[in-house]
Amino acid sequence: MSYAIETHGLRYRASRTFEIRDLDLAVREGAIYGFLGPNGAGKTTTIQLLLGQLRPHGGAIAVLGRRVPKDLPEILAEAGYVPERPHLYPYLSVREAIRYHAAFYRSFDAAYADELLGNFRLPGDQRLSRLSKGEMGKLHMLLVLAQRPRLLVLDEPTDGLDPVVRRDVLSALLAFCSQRAATVFISSHLVHELERVCDWVGLLDLGRLVAEMPMEAFKNGIKRIRLGRAPAATDERPFELVSRDAGAGGETWVVRGWQPAMVQWFSGAGGEIREVEDLDLEDGFVELLRAARSRGA
Amino acid sequence: MCRLVLVLLVLLVPAPLLFGQASRGADSRDRRLLLRADSLLVWHRSRRLAAGEAQRLAMRARPESVERLDALVPGAARHDSVHAGLDSAWALLVELGAVPDAFLGSLVLVARDAEDTAAALAGARYAGRGRVVFGPVAHSGPVAIGSAAALAVLRAYRQTLDAEWRAWLPADYGLRRSEPLSDGLSWRDFSPAWSVAGAGCLAGSASACRHWLGLDREPDPYAARFLPAELRGYYERDWWSRGQSRSRACLAGSDVACVAFARESGRPPVVAAGNAARRSVLRAVREIHGPQAIARALADTSGSLGERLARASGVPEDSVVMQWRRWSLGQGRPTGSRLGGREALPALLFAGLLLFAASGSGRWR
Amino acid sequence: MWTMLKQVLYAQWLASRTPVVLLALLGFALPLFAVYWGSGLEAAGTAGVAVWMAGSESIAALLPYLALLVGVAAGFMAWSPDHAGHHVYALSLPVPRPLFVALRFVVGAALSCVPAVALLAGALIAGLSVSLPDGLHAYPFQLTVRFLFATLTIYSIIFALAIATRRAQLLTAGIIGGVLFADVLLAALSVDYSVTSQVLLWLTVWPGPLSILGGSWALFDV
Numbered sequence: 027m028s029y030a031i032e033t034h035g036l037r038y039r040a041s042r043t044f045e046i047r048d049l050d051l052a053v054r055e056g057a058i059y060g061f062l063g064p065n066g067a068g069k070t071t072t073i074q075l076l077l078g079q080l081r082p083h084g085g086a087i088a089v090l091g092r093r094v095p096k097d098l099p100e101i102l103a104e105a106g107y108v109p110e111r112p113h114l115y116p117y118l119s120v121r122e123a124i125r126y127h128a129a130f131y132r133s134f135d136a137a138y139a140d141e142l143l144g145n146f147r148l149p150g151d152q153r154l155s156r157l158s159k160g161e162m163g164k165l166h167m168l169l170v171l172a173q174r175p176r177l178l179v180l181d182e183p184t185d186g187l188d189p190v191v192r193r194d195v196l197s198a199l200l201a202f203c204s205q206r207a208a209t210v211f212i213s214s215h216l217v218h219e220l221e222r223v224c225d226w227v228g229l230l231d232l233g234r235l236v237a238e239m240p241m242e243a244f245k246n247g248i249k250r251i252r253l254g255r256a257p258a259a260t261d262e263r264p265f266e267l268v269s270r271d272a273g274a275g276g277e278t279w280v281v282r283g284w285q286p287a288m289v290q291w292f293s294g295a296g297g298e299i300r301e302v303e304d305l306d307l308e309d310g311f312v313e314l315l316r317a318a319r320s321r322g323a
Numbered sequence: 324m325c326r327l328v329l330v331l332l333v334l335l336v337p338a339p340l341l342f343g344q345a346s347r348g349a350d351s352r353d354r355r356l357l358l359r360a361d362s363l364l365v366w367h368r369s370r371r372l373a374a375g376e377a378q379r380l381a382m383r384a385r386p387e388s389v390e391r392l393d394a395l396v397p398g399a400a401r402h403d404s405v406h407a408g409l410d411s412a413w414a415l416l417v418e419l420g421a422v423p424d425a426f427l428g429s430l431v432l433v434a435r436d437a438e439d440t441a442a443a444l445a446g447a448r449y450a451g452r453g454r455v456v457f458g459p460v461a462h463s464g465p466v467a468i469g470s471a472a473a474l475a476v477l478r479a480y481r482q483t484l485d486a487e488w489r490a491w492l493p494a495d496y497g498l499r500r501s502e503p504l505s506d507g508l509s510w511r512d513f514s515p516a517w518s519v520a521g522a523g524c525l526a527g528s529a530s531a532c533r534h535w536l537g538l539d540r541e542p543d544p545y546a547a548r549f550l551p552a553e554l555r556g557y558y559e560r561d562w563w564s565r566g567q568s569r570s571r572a573c574l575a576g577s578d579v580a581c582v583a584f585a586r587e588s589g590r591p592p593v594v595a596a597g598n599a600a601r602r603s604v605l606r607a608v609r610e611i612h613g614p615q616a617i618a619r620a621l622a623d624t625s626g627s628l629g630e631r632l633a634r635a636s637g638v639p640e641d642s643v644v645m646q647w648r649r650w651s652l653g654q655g656r657p658t659g660s661r662l663g664g665r666e667a668l669p670a671l672l673f674a675g676l677l678l679f680a681a682s683g684s685g686r687w688r
Numbered sequence: 689m690w691t692m693l694k695q696v697l698y699a700q701w702l703a704s705r706t707p708v709v710l711l712a713l714l715g716f717a718l719p720l721f722a723v724y725w726g727s728g729l730e731a732a733g734t735a736g737v738a739v740w741m742a743g744s745e746s747i748a749a750l751l752p753y754l755a756l757l758v759g760v761a762a763g764f765m766a767w768s769p770d771h772a773g774h775h776v777y778a779l780s781l782p783v784p785r786p787l788f789v790a791l792r793f794v795v796g797a798a799l800s801c802v803p804a805v806a807l808l809a810g811a812l813i814a815g816l817s818v819s820l821p822d823g824l825h826a827y828p829f830q831l832t833v834r835f836l837f838a839t840l841t842i843y844s845i846i847f848a849l850a851i852a853t854r855r856a857q858l859l860t861a862g863i864i865g866g867v868l869f870a871d872v873l874l875a876a877l878s879v880d881y882s883v884t885s886q887v888l889l890w891l892t893v894w895p896g897p898l899s900i901l902g903g904s905w906a907l908f909d910v
Contacts, residue, residue, distance in 0.1 A: 077779075077780060079776065098784075099784050100782070101782075102782035107780045114777060115773075116772070117699075117702050117769075122699070126695045126699055129691045130782060521738070522737060526737040527823070648822075649823050652910040666899060666903060668895075671840075674840050674841060674843075677844040678790065678844060678847075680848050682789040682790070
């Protein structure tokens with residue numbers, strides 16, 4: 027098993043009140059990894075650390091099998107990055123921006139760039155300062171896809187885009203991934219968007235990785251169980267207990283890694299299940315966060 | 324600490340240590356010149372050092388020169404200072420080349436603080452010789468003694484020259500107390516704001532140079548050497564002339580009145596070229612035609628000054644002035660004003676150092 | 689490498705062409721102004737040479753300031769496109785960082801040569817349009833080379849400061865402020881010593897780094 031991105035004990039203190047601590051990421055090659063977290067969780071900071079734009083205060087980072095920052099130029103030659111905020115030179119036209127970008131990448135596919143220019147319906151002679159937010163988003167995607175990278179790092183690529191543009195961007199991304207075995211690392215706070223494209227998800231909160239699991243497990247494996255009677259205390263549970271709340275009519279558990287057969291365990295442990303409720307992604311996301319924060323407190 | 328700050332500290336911190344307390348005791352003139360970021364002072368000092376060295380070599384080469392300048396000094400004077408001073412006076416006079424040996428032998432120098440040595444002067448050794456006062460020498464250094472002695476000799480010699488030379492030669496006869504004979508002129512010396520002849524001389528006109536230097540003998544020098552408009556412009560700027568009732572007609576526009584006022588007032592000087600220019604003429608003739616040429620010219624009493632210089636130099640008058648002009652302008656070029664590797668190297672090194680510092684800037688490390 | 693350099697140069701030109709062209713026009717015009725400045729003044733026949741020599745010397749006093757202006761403008765313009773984007777794009781390019789800094793430096797230095805070339809053109813035309821008398825010479829190439837070196841020195845300073853971190857910039861400002869404060873303190877203590885003067889002396893007299901700004905800037909001289 028090889029990993030496109032690996033971090034061990036990554037640490038970075040951005041200010042007195044915020045620190046990324048003990049971050050151990052493992053993104054498999056070929057995966058489409060969704061990096062979830064609320065605003066201010068440290069997603070952008072983590073991405074900047076991965077791409078060498080910030081220097082960590084501790085830990086190790088390896089991207090595409092190479093060390094950061096030692097082999098940074100080689101890594102960046104094979105990694106495409108779409109940052110959160112537009113960063114291209116506004117006085118260039120679209121075609122000039124493409125030519126500028128192409129000059130730095132040996133693998134840049136000019137023909138593919140032209141194809142995407144047509145697909146995205148971008149005005150080639152328009153200055154970047156006069157492009158709309160959606161057009162700028164499409165241009166960023168065009169540039170990184172035309173690079174033919176092995177790793178795509180996208181920081182909130184569809185933030186602020188209208189649904190049509192968002193669909194165009196994500197479609198181009200999926201089409202690219204289907205043609206090449208590229209790894210995609212995409213950060214967002216829009217859970218439902220990641221659900222459609224990602225096969226892995228990592229959840230970041232307050233600088234800590236709260237959970238990391240296949241998307242399937244995230245979508246289907248988190249349940250809210252209402253109990254009439256709690257089972258006898260036992261540490262040997264076949265699932266992970268995320269949170270446990272006592273109420274008037276019994277207890278409410280949020281569990282992860284649930285499978286239907288686990289109902290038997292409750293019977294055997296002396297518990298009584300009243301209801302097993304499916305949680306949508308957003309609810310599951312919120313519950314995981316809540317549990318992580320209460321553990322941290 | 325980032326590279327840039329380190330580079331700047333390395334460059335800035337040693338500055339006070341290198342220069343220490345140099346400002347204490349350094350005169351304000353030096354400081355002003357240096358602060359103008361002009362290399363003129365550096366050039367000036369190097370020339371002084373070279374001239375001083377030349378003088379010392381001249382004195383070492385002529386150990387017998389002391390005997391040439393007979394001098395009476397007070398018993399209280401330090402004889403080594405007096406000897407050194409008279410040596411340097413002799414070197415200056417030889418350098419100028421204007422004073423004949425016979426004249427030097429015909430006089431005795433008397434130190435100002437030894438004037439009461441009447442009995443010594445009456446002795447056989449000094450009988451019949453002219454007396455020239457110089458100094459004082461007690462408590463004076465050799466440089467002061469030397470230039471005072473040389474100036475006194477030259478002033479005495481000047482009295483033997485004809486009226487034209489006496490009127491034309493610079494007041495200090497080309498000698499300064501603390502510096503050797505000056506060399507050349509910058510272009511600015513040729514063209515003070517009011518002098519058309521000076522500008523013409525700068526432009527290469529031999530006749531303009533002759534007018535400017537006052538080398539021609541003219542019955543009416545003001546009419547010959549100055550334009551009325553030029554005189555008018557001068558009087559407009561000169562506060563004394565403006566205040567004279569006699570200048571009113573000139574200032575009102577009368578050309579005749581301007582020339583008349585010039586004759587009466589003697590303003591501007593009938594020789595427009597200043598001491599520096601006239602000094603440089605003597606220097607140029609000496610450099611180009613040898614010291615004996617000056618002696619010959621000064622001994623000549625016939626014709627205009629320009630003709631005398633021409634005869635003494637053995638070239639036509641126009642050639643003398645053009646040779647002087649070329650030599651003087653050439654001498655007036657400050658050394659090091661043209662950009663060379665010496666000036667460019669610090670700029671290149673500094674740029675390289677800063678590029679190194681920039682490449683190590685925090686976010687770009 | 690050549691492709692990268694071309695693209696960076698082209699992009700930088702697009703970003704800074706207006707100030708570069710304006711400074712080039714100024715550089716071209718100054719020597720001509722020196723020569724033609726006196727044409728309206730009263731000057732009898734041969735007095736013309738003194739007039740344009742005087743003009744040349746007056747303009748010579750302005751040229752170091754022009755070099756300063758070009759250097760400062762080029763230094764700031766070198767990094768302003770990246771500053772606007774917080775250097776995110778530049779830092780994400782697969783180029784070793786010292787190489788990218790060197791690319792930016794070379795490109796900025798190349799653009800700052802444009803006013804110098806214009807100055808050379810103006811100086812050559814000015815030199816050809818007057819008839820120099822014997823003993824006087826025109827120095828258009830010397831003047832341009834001095835201008836280039838002066839510009840390069842100032843450009844390097846501003847380039848390095850512009851790319852420095854905020855802390856380094858503050859420290860630099862602090863050092864300058866410290867030197868000035870030392871003078872104030874010494875004056876208050878009635879000590880006859882000026883740290884600022886000594887530092888300026890060291891900087892501006894050879895072999896100080898700013899000594900290139902001194903010397904002769906006259907187009908016409910002996």
